[in-house]
Amino acid sequence: MLDNAARELVKATVPVLQQHGVTLTRHFYARMFAHHPELMPVFNQTSQKTGSQQQALAMAVLAYAEHIDHPEVLLPVLKLIANKHVSLGIRAEHYAIVGKHLLASIKEVLGDAASDALIDAWAAAYTQLADILIAQEQQLYQHAVNQEGGWSGWRSFIVEKKVKESDEITSFYLKPRDGGKVPLYAAGQYISVKLPVPSMEMTQTRQYSLSAAPGKATLRISVKNERGTTSRPRGVVSSLLHDSVEEGNLIDVAPPMGDYYLHEDRDTPVVLISAGVGITPHWAMLERLIETRSPRQILLIHACRHGGVHGFKQQLQQWRQAPIASCALNTIVYYENPRDSDRLASDYDRSGRLQLDEIASSHLPPDADYYLCGPVAFMQEQIGNLKRLGIDPLKIYSEAFGSGGVVA
Ligand SMILES: Cc1cc2nc3c(=O)[nH]c(=O)nc-3n(C[C@H](O)[C@H](O)[C@H](O)COP(=O)(O)OP(=O)(O)OC[C@H]3O[C@@H](n4cnc5c(N)ncnc54)[C@H](O)[C@@H]3O)c2cc1C
Ligand code: HEM
The missing domain is CATH 3.40.50.80 (Nucleotide-binding domain of ferredoxin-NADP reductase (FNR) module)
Incomplete structure (x- = not known):
């Protein structure tokens, strides 16, 4: 639990985060990837280029600092983040790496303004947030693996069928390579798929909503071909799925996750x-x-x-x-x-x-x-x-x- 003095110190950084949050998170990612290049494939490298991930993390850190007295208001957002993390295979041990580079980045970006007391306050605040996320993620991992047909981490699937749904959207029917079942997910949830991207010499992961009701032998996703424009390059993973992934090919899939699903416990419209x-x-x-x-x-x-x-x-x-x-x-x-x-x-x-x-x-x-x-x-x-x-x-x-x- 953070004491009052620590909370005040964290709150005092809100104006700085409002102004320099993205500079801080940019610095953080560059620093972390320099020390841990093995983490690059875990992150969406297009979002890194366009800056949307730096923005998302900066907003999350800012929201946390602003609500440090009542972190419970962030619970819905934390649910979204925890589901995304689990779908990407983020584990408790990763938090130490992120914490170390986030704190070092605060020190480096704030310079003299980052007193030892401020860094200690942020260290305690980060630990508190990390503990909440780690606990939520642990529960999600356990739920995923304990279900019939469930699993944890990556599981190999065969593309059983590829069906064109429109000029832009193609469905992929994915069947477990091990011949086992798939879990009864909630309608509306998504999976992550991981593909090697030859042009980047690394894998990349993307989320796709399950586009069929649960209870089948396969998982179905329906993917839009992000063709790009003269000013925007083609989508990395969607173009590979459309152009290179064929029936009979294997892809790695994470268990169904997500906090957006049909609430079936009611009878309203x-x-x-x-x-x-x-x-x-x-x-x-x-x-x-x-x-x-x-x-x-x-x-x-x-x-x-x-x-x-x-x-x-x-x-x-x-x-x-x-x-x-x-x-x-x-x-x-x-x-x-x-x-x-x-x-x-x-x-x-x-x-x-x-x-x-x-x-x-x-x-x-x-x-x-x-x-x-x-x-x-x-x-x-x-x-x-x-x-x-x-x-x-x-x-x-x-x-x-x-x-x-x-x-x-
Ligand atoms: C929960 C969830 C569910 C999803 N469900 C689906 C689904 O059911 N079906 C589906 O098709 N997608 C879905 N998505 C989106 C999907 O995860 C991918 O984001 C999408 O397929 C694009 O990935 P990509 O690798 O092809 O494109 P990326 O390479 O990630 O590029 C994304 C977009 O950015 C543009 N871009 C690339 N570089 C730049 C640049 N330098 N400047 C500006 N723009 C740039 C690309 O043209 C593209 O339009 C879902 C995402 C989430 C989070
Ligand atoms: C307290 C610590 C953390 C916070 C506050 C945090 C916050 C966030 C937020 C806000 C998102 C965006 C969610 C969305 O809208 O989709 C996100 C996504 C993500 N996080 Fe975290 N995160 C934390 C720890 C970690 C750790 C330890 C890792 C692992 C190295 C990690 C890896 C990722 C990845 C890979 C994504 C998806 C973004 C992408 O695809 O590039 N995060 N996180």
Whole structure:
């Protein structure tokens, strides 16, 4: 437990962190990788280049310093971080390495302003935070390994089937190489996959939401091909999955994790709102609700550019045309720029960007659970809209396909 003096010292660094947090975390990563190059593959090297991981860590350290008197308000964020860490195979022994280089970086970046008392206060604060995360992660590791079909760390899977879902999205059906079962994950959770990246001479790991309901012999992920633009290079792992990973190949997979999942302990309506490839966790939730014959009222709202990039379109069309017995499913599909062929096929309901206001009065039940997944800007906008429409923020759940969660 931190004493008052230590807490005051940590709080006093808030203005410095607000101004120089990213400089500090940049310095920290460079320092840690120089001493521990073996940790580089554990981190997303694209996020390192774009700075999003430095930003995420700086924000976490700042939030911790700001809330040092009431660290319990950070519990939801810590849950997200712990799940991500476990999915990446972070272990208790890594915390000593991070702690050592974080404290040394505070000293080096702050210079004379970093008194011995301040460094001691931060050392105690770091230990307190690390202990909370290590304990949460220990529980997650234990839960993962104790389930039927569960495991800890990396397990080898065979790509049993590769199926194109749209011009951009391809599904991969992954079967354990050891012939064993896969666990009953919660619909909405993700796995990490680890691939060797020849151009970088190291492995890289990425997370992919499980896009099918639990209870199958395989795990399915559905991956968007991040093709890049003239100003943005192609996505490292997604392009390898699309172009180089074939049926019969092996990939390493971490157990299902994540704090974004369908809450099945209630009977209130469910509203699933997604954009683009953000539909993947919602597809697992939707399948789960259908397969369990849930009596809950379900609304799937999906927005994408046009029919060519609309993942799972055929299956959705089937469900739209031939309603499933005992399932109260309603769907609203937005195409931002529909093609002529989309108009002919009536594959969508509305054109333009998703406007929650225009469907609010007829479609958005106040007592529903709202799940959101898509680009961060899309989620921030929709969370803002839902709050304005009077939806209880505690009933809004969101998943960001990157670092740092969603702040709206
Ligand atoms: C919980 C979770 C669930 C996810 N689920 C899914 C899912 O179901 N399906 C899915 O497709 N993805 C999902 N993702 C995203 C996925 O993990 C990867 O981030 C995604 O596939 C891109 O990885 P990549 O290696 O191909 O691209 P990266 O190499 O990591 O690049 C990411 C993006 O940055 C751009 N970029 C690269 N370099 C630069 C630069 N210097 N400047 C600016 N931009 C740059 C790239 O063009 C690309 O668009 C999920 C992520 C999380 C965290
Ligand atoms: C108290 C200590 C720590 C804090 C506060 C912390 C904080 C964070 C945060 C905020 C994220 C982003 C989560 C997200 O939004 O997805 C993250 C991700 C991550 N953390 Fe930690 N972390 C800590 C310790 C560690 C340790 C010990 C390691 C192991 C060396 C580690 C490795 C990672 C990795 C690899 C990621 C994913 C980012 C990427 O893919 O590049 N962290 N952490």
